[in-house]
Amino acid sequence: MSTIAVFLAPALVLFLLLVVAPILVASYASVFKWNGFGLPENNVGLENFTRAFGDPTFRGDLWRAFLLIALSLVIQLPVSLGLAMLLNQKLSGRRAYRLLFFAPYVLSEVTTGVLFTLVFSPSRGLGEGLARWLGADAGAIFADPDTVLFALFLVISWKYFGFHMVLYLAGRQGIPRELTEAAATDGAGTWQVFRHVTLPLLGPTIRISIFLSVIGTIQLFDMVWVLTGGGPIHSSETMAVTMYQYGFRRFEVGYASAISMVMFILSLVFALFYQRYVLRRDTEGAITTRGVQG
C-alpha cells in the first residue's frame, strides 16, 4: 500500500496541481466580475453564464462547433474510412501512401495554419493559382464570412484524416481474415462483406474515432487562431478563441472563466454520456467492473 502511494504521489501531485486546481480556480473565478488583478471580489452569481448564452458571438461559437462536428462525421470520417479500406488492399506503393496520408498529422497545428495561410494567400497563393487555372476564384476563401468555416474545415480535415485513417487501418487489420473469407464463401459480395462483417467489427474503433473528433472540435483553438483569428467578423470563431479574446485581450477574466467552464462541462457531459451509452460494450470489463472480472 505504501509502495503504491510512493509511486502514485508524483503523478498525483502534478495532476492535482496542473489539472484539478486550475479547474477549481476557473469555476471559482467564473462567478465573479474580475479583471484578473488582485483577488476577485465582485460576486455576480451566474451573470457571466447568462451573458454568454445571450451573446450572439458565443451562441455562434456553439453553432459553429455543432456544424464542424456534423461535417466531420458526415465527410471527414467516412473519407478516412474509405481510404483506410483502400490502403488495406494489396496495391503497389501501399506503404508510401500510408506514410504520405499520415504525414499531415505529424505537423503541429501552428505549422499547418501558417502553411495554409500561404496556400490561400489571395494575391499569390497556390490555391489562387489552381483556381485561376480552373477558371474559378478561390483565393479569398478565408476572407469571406460565408466560406471561411468551410475553408477551416478543409484544413482540419487535411490535418486529421490521416490520423483517423490509421486508426481504422489498425482496426481493420485486427479483423481475422477467416471471417471475411467465410462470408465470401457464403456468397456475399464485396459491399455485403464490408457492410455486414467489416463495419460491425470496426465498431469500437469508429466509436473511439468519433469521440476524439468531437472532443477535439469542442476545444479547437490553435489552428483557428493562426489561420483567421476567429474572423472575419467572428464567422470562424470557436469557444476557445472567444475565451482567449476575453481573458487576454479584454481582461475580463471572470467572463472568460465562465466560457471555459461551459467548454469543460460540455466536454465532460458528452464524455460521460458517450462512455455510458455508446462505449459501454467496448469498455466493459475494463472500466465497469474495475478490471477484475473473472
Added chain:
Amino acid sequence: MTAHLSRRSLLGLAGAGAGALLLGACGDDKADDPNAPQTINWWHIQNTEPMLPVWAAMAKEYEAAHSNVKVTIQPLENEAFKAKLTTATQAGSPPDLFQSWGGGVLKQQVDAGLVKDLTDDVKPWIGNLLPASVQPFTIDGKIYGVPFDIGMVGFWYNKDLFAKAGVTAAPKTWTELLAAVGRIKAAGVVPIALAGKEKWPGHYYWAYLAMRIGGLGALQQAAKDHNFDTPDFVAAGQRLKELVDLKPFQKGFLGAGYGTPDGQAATMGNGGAAMELMGQWAPSVQASSSTSKKGLGDKLGFFPFPAVDGGKGSVAEAFGGGNGFTVGKNAPAATVDFLKALLEVGNQRKAAATGAVLPTVKEAVDAIKDPNNKTVAETLASATGFQLYLDQAYPPAVGQQVNDSVAELIAGSKTPEQIVKDITTVAKSQ
C-alpha cells in the same frame, strides 16, 4: 528505462519548482539602497535588429559604470510580451522595467498597485521630453512611465501610383480623399491596403474621423461619460461607410494580416496598393515585408489625415502613440536611474539613428536621418493636440470593442448607429 528517467526528471522538475519558489520569496525583499548589489529585470519588445543590440549595449554601459547593478534583459515579441505580462501581472509580480503604451492598460496596472509612481523621481528631467509623448503615461496628474519613442498615424502613399492615377496633390479633405480613391480605382490600382484580420488598423479610420468631426474633446468626453452614442461618433461611422462603399481595399483584405507575407505592409511595400493609414513604423515594416526587402524607398510619401468639412477638429491634431517603460512595484532602487540613463540625449540619439525609434527627448530629434521619419517628427512637433490610439487609451475591454465594432462596420455587417450602441454598452459595463 525511459519511464524511469522521465519520472525522475519530473521529480527533479518539481524540486526545481519548489526551489524557485523559495528563491523567488528571497528575492522579494526590496533593495532600497541604490548602491546595494541588485539585479534589474528588464522586458522590452525590440526583439529584432536594429534596436535589440542598441538596448543591450546601453545596459552593458550602465553595468560598467555601476558595478553593483546587473541588468537581465528579456527581449520578447509583441504578442508574446502581452501574454507573458498578463500572467506575470495577474500573479502580482511584474518585471522591474517593462514595455508600456500607457493609457487604459497602464491605468489598470496602476489601479492594481503593480507599477511605481515616478512623478517625483523624473521631475528634474521629464521636461526634456515632448509633452505629447508623456501624456499617455500620465494618469490623474501622476507619471507612471517614461516614453522613449513617439509617433503618429497618417496616410503613407505611393507617389508613382498617385501620379499614374493623375492625383497630383495630397488630399486635404475627406471629400478630396474619396475623389482620389475613385480616380485611383479607375486607373486600375488598389487604392488602400488594409489588414482586416487584425482589426486595429481599421480602428484608425473611425478614430481619426471622430477626431476630425467632434474634435479631441469628443473622444475624451466619451471616455468620461462612457457614452459613444452621439451624433459625432455616428457621423464618423457614416463617413467611414462612404469610403468602404467605394470598395477601396485589396482583394481578401478581411483575412489579411499586417506584417504577414501578403498582408497590409507587404501589399504597400510591393507596390500593390496606393496608400495605407498607419503609424510611424510603416516604412520599416513595408521594407521588411516586401519581396525586395527594400520597400518603396523615396517613392513613399506621407500626408496627415484629411479634415472633414464642417468638423470641429483641426487637421493639426495628431492621433498616435509611442513606446515607453514603466517600473514594477518590486523594482530595485537603481531601476529609475537606469531608466534615466536610457533616456539621456546621447542614448536617444543612438536609438534615433537606427531609424526604428522617433525620440521623445527634444534635443535628440536632430539625430533622425530617415526623411520619412523626419516628416512624421515635424508634423508631430507642430501638432496642436494629441490622442493616443483608442485601443490603448480606453480600458482594454472598450478598446477591443472599438476594434471589433469598426471591423464589423467595414465588413458591412453592422451600421454606424449599431456600432456606437455596442461600444457604449461595453463602456457602461466597465
